[in-house]
Amino acid sequence: MSGVQSGMLAYVVRRLWQIVPTLVGVVLLVFFLFNWVGGDPAYLLAGKISNPEQIENIRHQLGVDRPYHVQLWIFIQQIATGDFGASWSTNEKVSEIFATRLGPSLTVLVPLLAIDTLLAIAAAMLVAYVRGSLTDRMVMIGCTVGQSVSILVYIIVFQYVLAYQLGWFPVQGWGDSFSENLFKYSLLPIIVGVIVSLAPDTRLYRSFFLDEINQDYVRTARAKGMGEIRVMWVHVLRNASIPIITNVMIQLPGLLAGAFLIERFFSIPGVGREVILAVERSDFPVIKAVTIYVAIATMIINLIADLLYRAVDPRVQLK
Amino acid sequence: MGPAISDRGSAASAAPDASRDETSRESNPADPLAGVLSEIRQKSPGGDDTGIVDPLADVLAEIRAESGGASLTEAGAPTLVFGGDRWGRDVLKKTIKGTETSMFVGLVAAFLAAFLATVFGALAGYYGGWIDDFFNWFYSVFTSIPYLLLILAIAAVLNQKGTLTVILILGLTGWTGIFRLVRAEYLKHKVRGYIQAADAIGASHARRMFVHILPNVSHVVLVQLSLHVVLFIKSEVVLSFLGFGVGVDTVSWGSMLNEAQSELILGYWWQLVAATVAMALLVTGFSLFTDALRDALDPKLK
Numbered sequence: 001m002s003g004v005q006s007g008m009l010a011y012v013v014r015r016l017w018q019i020v021p022t023l024v025g026v027v028l029l030v031f032f033l034f035n036w037v038g039g040d041p042a043y044l045l046a047g048k049i050s051n052p053e054q055i056e057n058i059r060h061q062l063g064v065d066r067p068y069h070v071q072l073w074i075f076i077q078q079i080a081t082g083d084f085g086a087s088w089s090t091n092e093k094v095s096e097i098f099a100t101r102l103g104p105s106l107t108v109l110v111p112l113l114a115i116d117t118l119l120a121i122a123a124a125m126l127v128a129y130v131r132g133s134l135t136d137r138m139v140m141i142g143c144t145v146g147q148s149v150s151i152l153v154y155i156i157v158f159q160y161v162l163a164y165q166l167g168w169f170p171v172q173g174w175g176d177s178f179s180e181n182l183f184k185y186s187l188l189p190i191i192v193g194v195i196v197s198l199a200p201d202t203r204l205y206r207s208f209f210l211d212e213i214n215q216d217y218v219r220t221a222r223a224k225g226m227g228e229i230r231v232m233w234v235h236v237l238r239n240a241s242i243p244i245i246t247n248v249m250i251q252l253p254g255l256l257a258g259a260f261l262i263e264r265f266f267s268i269p270g271v272g273r274e275v276i277l278a279v280e281r282s283d284f285p286v287i288k289a290v291t292i293y294v295a296i297a298t299m300i301i302n303l304i305a306d307l308l309y310r311a312v313d314p315r316v317q318l319k
Numbered sequence: 320m321g322p323a324i325s326d327r328g329s330a331a332s333a334a335p336d337a338s339r340d341e342t343s344r345e346s347n348p349a350d351p352l353a354g355v356l357s358e359i360r361q362k363s364p365g366g367d368d369t370g371i372v373d374p375l376a377d378v379l380a381e382i383r384a385e386s387g388g389a390s391l392t393e394a395g396a397p398t399l400v401f402g403g404d405r406w407g408r409d410v411l412k413k414t415i416k417g418t419e420t421s422m423f424v425g426l427v428a429a430f431l432a433a434f435l436a437t438v439f440g441a442l443a444g445y446y447g448g449w450i451d452d453f454f455n456w457f458y459s460v461f462t463s464i465p466y467l468l469l470i471l472a473i474a475a476v477l478n479q480k481g482t483l484t485v486i487l488i489l490g491l492t493g494w495t496g497i498f499r500l501v502r503a504e505y506l507k508h509k510v511r512g513y514i515q516a517a518d519a520i521g522a523s524h525a526r527r528m529f530v531h532i533l534p535n536v537s538h539v540v541l542v543q544l545s546l547h548v549v550l551f552i553k554s555e556v557v558l559s560f561l562g563f564g565v566g567v568d569t570v571s572w573g574s575m576l577n578e579a580q581s582e583l584i585l586g587y588w589w590q591l592v593a594a595t596v597a598m599a600l601l602v603t604g605f606s607l608f609t610d611a612l613r614d615a616l617d618p619k620l621k
Contacts, residue, residue: 025460033476148602150556152576153595160583254465261557275468276561279475287472295463 008310012303019299026295031075034284035068075288084289089281094289097274104174105270108186108262109255112193117248120198124205125232128213139202146199155265158192172267189262204247208240215239241312249305253298402589405582414593416570418601424485424565425552431490432551433544436497441528443498444505454498461495470554474563481566485558489551497543504536538616545609549602556598572598 078084084094127136163171169188175181212218213236221231260272267273271290278286309316373379401410443454461469473488508514509532517531558564559573567574572594579591 021456022459022463025456026463029460029464030472033472037476144603144606145599148599148606149595150553150572150576150598152557152560152573153591156576156580156583156591164584260467260471264561275471279471279561279563282475282478284475287475291464291468291472294465294468298463298465 008307012307015303015306019303022299023296026292027076027079030288030291031072034288035071035075079292084285087278087286088283089278090283094285097286098271098289098293101269101271101274104181104268105259105263105272106255107178107181108189108193108268108270109259111182111186112190112197112259113248113251113255115190116194116197116201117244119194120201120205121237121244123198123202125209125237127202128206128209129228129232131210131213140206143199143203146195147203151196151261154196155192155261158188158195159265162191163188172265174267174269185266185268189259189266189268193259193262201247205240205244208243209236212236212239238312242309242316245305245308245312249301249308252301253294401593402587404578404590405585405587410590410593413570413575413590414572414597417572417575417594418597420482420565420569420571421552421555421598421601424482424489424555425548428486428489428493428551428555429544429547431486432493432547433497433540435490436494436543437501437533437540439494440498440501441505441533444502445509445524445528445532447506451502454502458495458498461492466492467554467557470558471563474558480562480564482569485555485564488558489554493547493551497540497547500539500543501536504539505532508532508535541616542609542613545605545612549605549609552598552602552605 082095086093087097123139127139130136159171163169170185172185174185217239218231218236221235222228226235259270260276262268263270263273264276275287275290277283278290401414404410404413439454439457443451464472469492470488473492474484477484477488505528509527514527514531517527522531555564555571556573556576559571560577561573562577564573565571575590575594579587579594582588583591
């Protein structure tokens with residue numbers, strides 16, 4: 001047992017070590033984009049009523065008058081200390097923005113992802129079980145049509161009909177208490193989000209189940225006299241869970257980046273809305289910080305996903 | 320994005336404008352007439368007795384008469400089959416123009432992404448070694464940033480709207496998925512007999528990569544190309560909706576949906592429906608085309 005555990009530890013250490021070059025790449029990419037492609041931010045900041053002296057002043061404050069390698073070093077220090085300075089437009093500290101915006105994003109996105117995953121698994125298993133039937137075909141056609149409509153339309157129509165016309169939900173807004181936010185303001189965003197992601201996820205998970213449903217072990221389980229529910233929910237589900245975990249894990253970093261469109265439409269003060277506002281205002285420090293930290297989170301989540309595969313399927317070898 | 324910058328820059332000089340919007344009734348040092356104006360308005364609830372005459376009223380009436388009165392938002396006007404938008408522009412024409420924009424952006428961006436992915440994938444899969452390591456590193460850098468976040472970040476630094484910008488953003492970020500598949504195919508094909516034969520007759524590396532192997536992996540690229548057209552069309556609509564996409568002089572389904580959002584509250588639903596149906600038809604059509612392409616080209620499918 002301890003041998004397995006030390007093997008696991010060695011694996012985690014090796015994987016963390018492998019993250020380093022990717023992280024360096026992300027830092028270089030973001031630096032290249034914002035300090036080179038993005039041009040001189042002093043002109044953005046100074047605006048129309050600027051004189052050369054002011055611009056020089058701002059350039060010095062931002063450090064962009066120094067050579068590129070010094071700027072890069074400043075950037076790396078910012079990442080390491082988590083201190084990206086203040087937002088260019090609101091002067092709020094970037095770390096403060098992150099700390100206060102993450103809560104609302106997670107309040108909407110965690111229930112959304114959980115409900116969507118459970119519903120999609122149940123629906124996909126049902127249609128995979130009755131594959132080829134009229135139900136299966138109707139659900140698949142429904143998914144295809146549902147997927148072809150833009151997410152924007154779902155949000156606009158649901159917000160208009162359910163919130164504005166029928167008044168079942170608040171049109172938008174956000175309160176101070178967690179329960180009020182979750183049960184009042186987040187309900188409609190969660191419903192819209194689940195409806196949008198249910199169609200593609202059901203289609204995808206159905207194909208995963210179909211891959212498993214014709215395997216020999218399923219026939220063996222049935223031959224042993226096992227109930228259909230147990231065959232589907234224990235045997236087939238466990239074997240189909242690896243690609244499902246992969247798909248859920250891919251969506252996890254998105255939790256930190258927030259749901260851009262939903263947060264914007266429903267005025268939820270989350271990270272996604274903050275990013276859109278930052279792009280509108282050319283507020284580089286905020287976008288830089290979000291990009292870097294979400295990238296780091298993505299790499300760590302990928303590592304956790306690989307460890308989960310091992311927990312789900314003991315045959316998986318950690319190399 | 321242009322206006323956003325100048326807004327911030329001229330914040331100091333434009334302060335009176337901003338305050339006029341916010342404080343209409345109170346006496347305002349920056350705008351002494353605001354109080355007077357609101358007083359006049361209060362005295363005459365009808366709002367027309369202010370003595371202010373629209374100097375362009377005659378011209379407008381003339382234009383309306385010339386266009387047969389179709390400049391209003393009428394669903395059933397005979398000249399406007401799909402109705403008009405809030406400014407009386409033909410929704411049918413806008414939908415067709417929007418389709419053109421989306422098709423153009425989707426196709427060109429998908430070709431760009433597929434081209435990059437094929438070149439990168441071919442080099443990485445064929446040569447292996449440090450070239451493979453380099454491209455894999457490049458791939459992992461791009462995929463460790465969520466797709467929409469990466470697109471928004473690039474839109475922020477490019478800081479200019481336009482069809483070409485959208486194509487570049489989508490094409491330069493969207494190659495990763497295709498790259499992975501093309502690389503795997505090249506790994507498989509480079510050790511096969513026909514490549515050894517090509518080597519024996521003296522074919523160069525480039526010739527082996529792009530004349531001998533490429534036709535044999537082209538089905539992967541074609542199916543992915545078609546798949547990415549749909550993905551990029553959807554992304555373009557979202558970008559244009561947010562105002563980071565095509566320029567203001569270009570019609571896009573995204574900008575149509577943006578207008579439709581405020582029109583819907585006024586009860587004008589037809590622009591929303593026109594853009595939605597057009598997009599749904601195109602996306603469904605392309606999805607079916609992708610499936611058919613896969614059935615026709617992929618030899619592994621039963």
